[in-house]
Every structure is written in structure tokens, then in C-alpha cells.
Amino acid sequence: MADVQIMNGNQLIAEAALLAGCRFYAGYPITPSSEIPELLARRMPEVGGIFMQLEDEIASIVAAAAASYAGYKSMTASSGPGISLKQEGLGMACMMELPLVIVDVMRGGPSTGLPTRASQSDYMQARWGTHGDHMIIAVAPGTLLECYTETIRAFNMAERYRTPVLILSDATLAHLSSGVTLPPPDTLEIVDRRQPAVEPENYRPYEISATNPVPPLPNRENFPRYRFHMTGLNKDATGFPTENATTVLADENRMINKIMDASADIESFEHYQLEDAQVAVIAYGSNANAARVAIKEARAQGLKVGMFRPITVWPFPFQQVMELGRKFKHIIVSEMNLGQMIHEVQRALQGRSELHSVLQAAGTPIRPQQILQKIREVSA
Amino acid sequence: MSVDYPRYLRNDKLPLYWCPGCGNGIVLKALIGAIDELHWEKNDIVMVSGIGCAARGSGYVDFHTLHTLHGRAVPAATAIKMCHPSMHVIVFSGDGDMLAIGGNHFIHACRRNIDITMVVVNNWIYGMTGGQYSPTTPPGSKASTMPRGNIDSNFDVVELARGAGATFVARGSVADPISLKNYLRKGLEHKGISVIDALSTCHTQWGGRNQLGDPVQLVEHIRNITVNRSNAGALSPEELQGKMITGIFHQDPGKKEYAQAYYELSHPVEQTVVV
Ligand SMILES: Cc1ncc(C[n+]2csc(CCOP(=O)(O)OP(=O)(O)O)c2C)c(N)n1
Ligand code: SF4
Ligand SMILES: [Mg+2]
Numbered sequence: 001m002a003d004v005q006i007m008n009g010n011q012l013i014a015e016a017a018l019l020a021g022c023r024f025y026a027g028y029p030i031t032p033s034s035e036i037p038e039l040l041a042r043r044m045p046e047v048g049g050i051f052m053q054l055e056d057e058i059a060s061i062v063a064a065a066a067a068s069y070a071g072y073k074s075m076t077a078s079s080g081p082g083i084s085l086k087q088e089g090l091g092m093a094c095m096m097e098l099p100l101v102i103v104d105v106m107r108g109g110p111s112t113g114l115p116t117r118a119s120q121s122d123y124m125q126a127r128w129g130t131h132g133d134h135m136i137i138a139v140a141p142g143t144l145l146e147c148y149t150e151t152i153r154a155f156n157m158a159e160r161y162r163t164p165v166l167i168l169s170d171a172t173l174a175h176l177s178s179g180v181t182l183p184p185p186d187t188l189e190i191v192d193r194r195q196p197a198v199e200p201e202n203y204r205p206y207e208i209s210a211t212n213p214v215p216p217l218p219n220r221e222n223f224p225r226y227r228f229h230m231t232g233l234n235k236d237a238t239g240f241p242t243e244n245a246t247t248v249l250a251d252e253n254r255m256i257n258k259i260m261d262a263s264a265d266i267e268s269f270e271h272y273q274l275e276d277a278q279v280a281v282i283a284y285g286s287n288a289n290a291a292r293v294a295i296k297e298a299r300a301q302g303l304k305v306g307m308f309r310p311i312t313v314w315p316f317p318f319q320q321v322m323e324l325g326r327k328f329k330h331i332i333v334s335e336m337n338l339g340q341m342i343h344e345v346q347r348a349l350q351g352r353s354e355l356h357s358v359l360q361a362a363g364t365p366i367r368p369q370q371i372l373q374k375i376r377e378v379s380a
Numbered sequence: 381m382s383v384d385y386p387r388y389l390r391n392d393k394l395p396l397y398w399c400p401g402c403g404n405g406i407v408l409k410a411l412i413g414a415i416d417e418l419h420w421e422k423n424d425i426v427m428v429s430g431i432g433c434a435a436r437g438s439g440y441v442d443f444h445t446l447h448t449l450h451g452r453a454v455p456a457a458t459a460i461k462m463c464h465p466s467m468h469v470i471v472f473s474g475d476g477d478m479l480a481i482g483g484n485h486f487i488h489a490c491r492r493n494i495d496i497t498m499v500v501v502n503n504w505i506y507g508m509t510g511g512q513y514s515p516t517t518p519p520g521s522k523a524s525t526m527p528r529g530n531i532d533s534n535f536d537v538v539e540l541a542r543g544a545g546a547t548f549v550a551r552g553s554v555a556d557p558i559s560l561k562n563y564l565r566k567g568l569e570h571k572g573i574s575v576i577d578a579l580s581t582c583h584t585q586w587g588g589r590n591q592l593g594d595p596v597q598l599v600e601h602i603r604n605i606t607v608n609r610s611n612a613g614a615l616s617p618e619e620l621q622g623k624m625i626t627g628i629f630h631q632d633p634g635k636k637e638y639a640q641a642y643y644e645l646s647h648p649v650e651q652t653v654v655v
Contacts, residue, residue: 024463026455045646050462055488059455062448066428066456069446070463092449224423224464229390229439231447232431240393240439 003182009173010035012147012180013103014043017075019185020155021192022101023049023220024067024074026060028082031115032171033105036077057082061089061102068098069230071220073155073192077103080113083122083129090164091130092232097206097215097255099158099193101151103167105174108363117363118171120285123340126166127314135256137266138166138314140285144180147173149188150311156191157266161258162214168313170336172286172365193217200226205239206251213258260315268311269320273299277306279378280328282321282345284310287336287366294371303379316344325352330378334358334371354378383416385409390442397436401595403580406554407501408437410578411472414565425468428457430482432474433508434501434580451481454489457496465639468568469496476506476514479535483515490544490573494638497567497574500537503582511585522589537577538629547572549630553579555603556626563628572637579606579624 007015014036017025025040027033037053044051050067054060060076067074078086083104093100106122108114122129126138137157141150147169154165194216196203205228206215215237218226233241234248242248259266273295274280283291288309298305308324310317321344324331331353333342338361346355358374360366389412398404415425425443429435431450438445444467448456453471461469471478478486478500489498505523506512513523513530516537520529541549548570552560560578567574579602581587583595592598609627612620 024459026459045642048646050459050642052459052462054455054458055484058452059458059485059488062452063455063459066446066448066459067463069456070426070460072463074459088449089452220463223444224467227423227442227444229445229447231439232449233447 003184004179005182006177006179007144008035008175008177009141009144009147009169010105010175011039012144013151013167013169014039016148016151017101017155018043018047018049019188020152021073021190022075022155023047024064024072025050025076026052026054026063026067027076027078028054028057028060030079030082032107032174033077033079033103035174036103057085058089061086062092065089065093065096065098065100068093068100069096071218071223073099073159075101075103077105079105080107080109080115081111083125087129091132091134093164094130094134094136094255095232095234096230097162098164099162099217100164101154101158101167102164103169106168106170108361114363116171118286118336118365119361119363120168120170120287120336121340121361122168123313123335123337126168133252133256135259136166136314137161137163137259137312138168139268139311140168140313141173142285142288142309142311144173144176144178146311148180148182152188152190153268156189159191159193160214161262162193162217163259168285170286193219195219195222196226203228204237205230206235207237208254213254213261263315266312266315267317269317270307270309270311272307272309274306274308276304278304278328279330279332279375280324281305281307281332281334281371281375282341283307283334284313284341287334290366290368291334291371293368294375297368297372298375303375305375313341316348318348321345321348322350325349328353330354330356332356332358332371332374332378334366336366337361383413385412388412388415388422388442389440393440396440398433399584401583402433403503403554403582403599404434404437404501406557407499407560407578407580408440408472410557410561411470411499411564412441413561414568417565418568420468424466425470426457426460427470427472428453428460429471430473430477431508432477432506433582434472434474434503435477437472451477452485453477454482454485454498458489458492458494461494461496462639462642465643470568471496471498473501474507475500475502475504475516479515479537479540487540487544490541490546490575492638493545493547493572493635495571495573497576499564499576499578501578501580502537503580503586505582505586507582507585511589521586523586524589537575541575542630546575546630547632547635548574550575550628551577551579551624551626553602553606553626554581555599555606559608559626566628570631571633572635
């Protein structure tokens with residue numbers, strides 16, 4: 001029988017994290033993410049996991065990364081200013097190659113901004129918020145069900161690629177409660193970090209095989225037996241710091257390529273009524289629902305419109321958007337910010353299509369009518 | 381019985397990154413001596429550090445080691461203790477790392493009474509970055525960013541830790557490494573947060589600016605300005621002027637340790653909902 005639950009987006013993310021095997025959470029409360037720690041404070045002790053409310057967001061992400069070093073699947077969640085504070089810790093997890101899930105329930109800004117309002121203004125922060133060259137994976141669930149399934153996928157990718165993964169949610173998804181039919185747990189794939197094949201004395205935390213650029217990492221059970229060093233400094237295969245230019249360059253490239261070369265697995269998107277469309281809308285997250293309503297309305301009025309909805313938003317689906325450029329004369333990008341993903345779209349289109357936008361950073365959701373109006377203008 | 385130091389070191393990483401004559405080696409040696417007396421297994425020990433000269437200590441010991449961000453060793457250590465409560469978790473980092481940028485984590489760890497040992501390698505200066513003043517730089521002394529002498533007040537690490545609720549607080553120095561080792565051992569044994577203010581020396585960055593550039597002279601200076609608690613009572617207030625008291629200041633084994641408290645509130649196994 002299908003498992004129907006009435007939950008909001010935050011609660012679904014928290015429950016999915018537990019199902020994915022998350023057993024460590026550290027965070028600092030902030031609207032609109034607080035239902036995540038509230039649920040986990042209750043649930044973690046029930047499943048033998050650890051919940052901690054720490055003194056700030058910096059402590060929280062460093063603690064979550066350290067728990068991952070110690071073998072635990074771990075997560076932290078925040079919003080706006082809290083995500084800004086987490087950036088140095090995010091970079092540390094990238095450099096140390098620690099699996100980690102970071103939930104960003106986006107709100108407007110800069111600064112304290114609009115604490116209770118939905119926004120998509122962290123799209124670029126997710127990619128470039130921490131300093132230094134690096135690659136990031138970020139997913140943007142568009143529905144309540146996806147809050148659940150994308151969280152599980154986020155953990156799986158974090159474990160498989162030994163990297164932090166961001167979940168970009170927003171206040172609309174976070175606080176929307178509805179009945180959701182959850183997939184039976186046994187139908188869901190759960191990925192655990194690959195374990196060292198060598199004895200502890202021969203283990204090197206960044207030694208890769210010829211076939212896999214992602215080195216194994218001891219899990220919770222194996223951690224005590226495997227002694228190794230990790231640092232945020234550029235490192236060699238042993239985990240110790242190096243300034244050797246050849247080694248550093250090779251390692252930086254490997255860290256980027258382990259993600260870029262796995263795009264077939266990481267990429268996820270939806271084509272909605274694109275088949276016969278003449279105009280394409282690109283939208284993601286909760287805002288894609290407004291686009292969907294607008295498209296239905298437009299089609300009822302005889303306008304052939306469809307949508308490309310990235311679900312994995314980083315790495316950006318460059319190839320997919322390039323192909324849209326070959327097919328569509330008009331492309332409309334809609335996002336709840338003053339223009340962030342649109343820059344990536346523009347880069348991918350290389351001038352092939354005419355680019356239009358419906359952008360808004362007012363704390364209020366973009367209404368389907370706004371997108372519909374743009375569709376009409378463009379189709380005229 | 382003499383300590384087999386190489387057994388605890390990553391000998392292929394030697395020589396140390398530290399300047400010859402740096403106090404950090406004395407503190408690290410005292411810590412290894414304390415661990416040796418406790419007969420702890422290397423597999424059971426995690427050493428976490430932040431960023432700075434002292435923090436590089438984690439790279440030399442053959443334990444589980446994590447070299448984190450500037451100021452962030454304590455939250456990392458906190459998480460590791462929660463994940464593996466039977467392991468011994470030690471923070472080894474500098475005064476700037478633990479009391480300036482990491483000061484918030486420091487006081488909260490004291491309050492939380494989690495069973496980790498925080499060794500503040502206190503050389504009164506930012507050694508690594510070139511001698512800028514730290515929260516423990518003595519008033520009046522010179523630093524690259526206090527060229528006319530420090531006008532800022534300094535923390536008393538012992539008072540800070542006690543005020544924040546730490547349940548074991550001691551101060552030792554590189555001028556008396558045997559006592560320092562004993563304080564470290566007692567701190568390691570203590571079930572709860574332990575803070576050891578380990579007065580160290582940076583002749584390169586602090587000494588040189590304050591007419592104490594010779595490492596031996598600087599250790600002598602530390603010897604001259606420290607008084608053990610057991611002797612302090614006999615001294616007049618005038619004699620105690622400008623002195624730093626060493627010894628164990630506070631020990632309260634009665635307060636509940638945080639990880640234990642957490643695991644006790646976890647539901648018994650038969651009630652768990654397995655997902
Ligand atoms: C976020 C951040 N800010 C500043 C620095 C630069 N920095 C590195 S070590 C250090 C001070 C170290 O002083 P202390 O902790 O006393 O260690 P010591 O070198 O004296 O042992 C500073 C300011 C940094 N690495 N990261
Ligand atoms: S700069 Fe100072 S603290 Fe750093 S290694 Fe040299 S003497 Fe030690
Ligand atoms: Mg210092």
C-alpha cells in the first residue's frame with residue numbers, strides 16, 4: 001500500500017535524510033529551515049543518531065564535516081545569512097573530500113533580508129560562495145515529493161563522489177504541507193561510501209584506483225581502525241600537505257573532474273511539454289510550479305510552450321541548454337532573484353536563441369500570470 | 381621508565397616544521413608523555429587542530445588526526461566525540477586559534493562539558509602569520525600590529541575557562557615540562573571538558589620584539605614569571621605582581637558529561653523506530 005504522509009518540505013527533507021542513513025546533524029536555528037532541526041531533534045535519538053544544536057552555523061558545518069571524517073553520514077541546514085557563514089566550512093569539506101549534505105532553504109537578501117519569504121537568490125552562492133577553484137553539486141527539488149527523493153539522491157551523490165551536496169529549497173516548499181505518497185523504502189537506492197580494500201597500515205585517504213577517481217573512505221564501523229590525517233591545505237594522496245605544483249594541479253583537476261565526468265549519473269532534469277513547443281521556459285524549484293500553471297494556461301489559449309526544468313542545478317546542464325538553443329528561437333528564464341541562472345543559460349545558448357526573463361526578488365512568489373504574460377509577448 | 385616517543389610520532393614527517401627553539405615541541409612532548417603514562421591505544425586517540433604553528437602538531441602524531449580551519453578545531457572535536465564516545469579526543473591549537481577566532485566555540489565547549497581535552501598552546505602571539513598580537517599578548521608588549529606596545533587587555537585562560545563552566549582547568553608551562561605533563565595527564569583522565577593553558581614560547585615572533593629573542597632566555601623568562609599555586613600563598617601581593625600562577629585550579633568530576641547525557645536520553649533499543 002502506498003504510504004501517504006502529510007508533511008511539509010522541511011519535514012520531508014529531514015525524514016528522507018534519516019532514510020538515506022544520515023546519523024549526524026548539527027545546526028543553528030534559522031527561518032525558514034527550523035522544522036528540519038526540530039524534527040531531527042526528536043527523531044535522531046530514536047534511530048541511534050546524533051542531533052546537535054551548536055553555537056553558530058560555522059560550528060555546525062565544521063561539526064558535520066568532522067562527523068563525516070569520523071565515518072557518519074551527516075547533514076546541516078540553514079538559510080540566507082547562515083549559508084554565508086557556512087562557506088568556509090563548505091570549502092573545507094570540498095578539499096578534504098568529505099561527503100556532506102547542506103540544506104539551504106533559500107531566503108532573500110543580502111544580509112538579514114526577508115527571513116520568512118521564498119527566494120532563489122542563493123543559486124550563485126551555492127556554486128561560488130566558498131573561495132578557491134572547486135566543483136559543487138546542488139539539487140533544487142520542485143515538489144514536495146522531490147524534497148524527499150532529491151534528499152536521498154543528495155546523500156547518495158555525496159557518498160559516491162565524496163563531496164558536499166547542496167539542497168536548494170525555499171520557504172514555499174519548506175512550509176507547504178500536503179499529502180505526499182512516498183515511495184516504499186525498499187524501492188529506493190541507498191549508496192554508502194566505498195570502503196578501503198587495504199589494511200589500515202596501507203590506507204591513504206586520497207589514493208585512487210585506475211578506474212575510480214573517488215578514493216574510499218572508512219565508515220563509522222571502520223573509522224577507529226583506520227588512522228589517517230586530513231587537512232584543509234592542498235594535499236597529496238597521503239592526506240598530508242603539499243605545495244608541489246604538479247601534485248596540486250593534478251589533485252585540483254581530479255576533484256573537479258570526479259564530478260564533471262559523472263554527469264550522466266548526476267544530471268537530472270524534466271522536459272515538460274517541450275516536444276511540440278515553440279517557446280521554452282526554463283525554471284526550477286518551487287517557481288517551476290508557477291511556470292507549469294502558466295504553460296497549461298498558454299496551451300489552453302493555443303500557444304505552444306514547454307518547460308525545461310533542471311533538478312540538478314549544479315553542475316549546470318550546459319549541454320541540455322545548448323541543445324534548447326538549437327531548437328528554440330525564444331527562451332524565457334524565470335527565477336526568484338534578479339538574474340542568476342540566466343547567466344549560465346546565456347553562456348550555454350551562445351546567442352542562438354532570443355533570451356527573455358521573468359525575474360523577481362520581492363519576497364512574493366512569481367505568479368503564473370507574470371510568466372503567461374511573457375509567453376504571450378514572446379509568442380506574438 | 382623512558383617514553384618511546386617515536387612510537388607515537390609519524391617519524392617520516394620529521395624534522396618538525398617549527399623553528400628550532402620553539403616551545404611547541406616541549407608541549408607536544410609533554411602531551412605524548414602523558415598519553416604514554418595512560419597506556420592509551422593509538423587507535424583510540426583523535427587529535428584535532430585548527431590553523432597556526434601549534435596546530436601543525438596534529439600532523440606529527442600517529443593518531444587519528446584532523447587539521448581543520450582557523451578557530452574551528454573545537455566543533456570538529458565535539459562532533460567526533462559524539463560519534464565515537466569511547467575514543468579520546470584532544471584539541472591541540474594556538475592561543476589565537478582557540479581564543480580569538482575560535483573563542484565562541486571555546487566557551488561553549490566549556491559550558492557543554494563534553495569529554496574533550498583542549499590544550500591551548502599559549503605563546504601570546506600569532507606565530508604563524510608573523511607576530512600580530514593575540515588575545516593573550518601581555519599588555520605593553522610589542523607585536524607587529526602593536527608596534528608601540530599592546531594597549532589591549534589579555535585573557536586569563538584559566539579564569540575564562542572557569543567562568544565558562546569548564547570542569548577541569550590547569551595551567552602549566554614549557555619552563556616546567558614535568559608538571560605540564562602531569563596536568564595534561566590529569567586533564568586527559570578527567571571525564572568532561574578539560575582545559576590546559578600551556579604557556580609556550582615563540583622567540584621568533586614574540587621574543588624578538590620584546591628583547592627575548594633567544595629561546596633559552598625566553599624559557600628563563602617564563603620560569604621567572606610563573607609561580608606554582610602551592611608556593612603562591614607564601615608570596616605577598618607585591619611579589620605576585622606580574623606573575624602567572626600555574627597548577628590545577630579546578631576539578632569537578634560531578635557534572636554530567638555531555639555525550640553520556642545525550643546517549644542516556646536516546647530511547648532504549650526496543651523502542652527505536654528503525655527506518
Ligand atoms: C579564517 C582565517 N583567518 C586568518 C587566517 C590566518 N591565520 C593563520 S594562523 C593565524 C594565527 C595563529 O596564531 P595562534 O593560533 O596563536 O597559533 P601560533 O601560530 O601562534 O601557534 C592566523 C591569523 C586563517 N588561516 N584563516
Ligand atoms: S614562529 Fe614562533 S610559534 Fe611558530 S614555529 Fe617559530 S617559534 Fe614556534
Ligand atoms: Mg600563538
